[in-house]
Amino acid sequence: MMPLTKSAYKLLTYLKERASGEYVYRVDIKQSDLAKELGISRQALSIKLKPLIERGYVRTGRGFIEITEKGLMAMGYYAKPAFILVSVEPERRDEVYREIVSCQLGRVHRVAGDVDLLIEVEGSRATEVLDMLSTLKGVLKTRTYFTLQSF
DSSP states (O other), X not given: OOOOOHHHHHHHHHHHHHOBSSSSEEEOOOHHHHHHHHTSOHHHHHHHHHHHHHTTSXXXXXXXXXXXXXXXXHTXXXXXXXXXXXXXXXXXXXXXXXXXXXXXXXXXXEOOSSOSEEEEEEGGGHHHXXXXXXXXXXXXXXXXXXXSOOO
């Protein structure tokens, strides 16, 4: 994977911050409007986007730009989901559930079985989520699984 230039990284970061979605980052914007927001000409934006498109880091279309998984990885993000299984002390379950949901970490599922919760997060956020979980009273243990391939 070729390293990103400073301006390419800055452009991808700008797009990611304005994108909607969890694992596909899409910005619904015309390139002319994006160029205005960035304070550059439409031609300058085209010059910056061209190598990103050629490397497969972004896809563009009429009125949108998407950062691909390859683009996210070039920025240091692990785009595929991670699944964090959480066991909680029975008497603290409601308190822990409310706290986790209020943090908007990702998709939170209350489950039955050997664990109490399944949290689905962007893989690059797993450490952040695990750090937060380690501060909660009542969390007994966690197990983390990273997606290698989806079908």
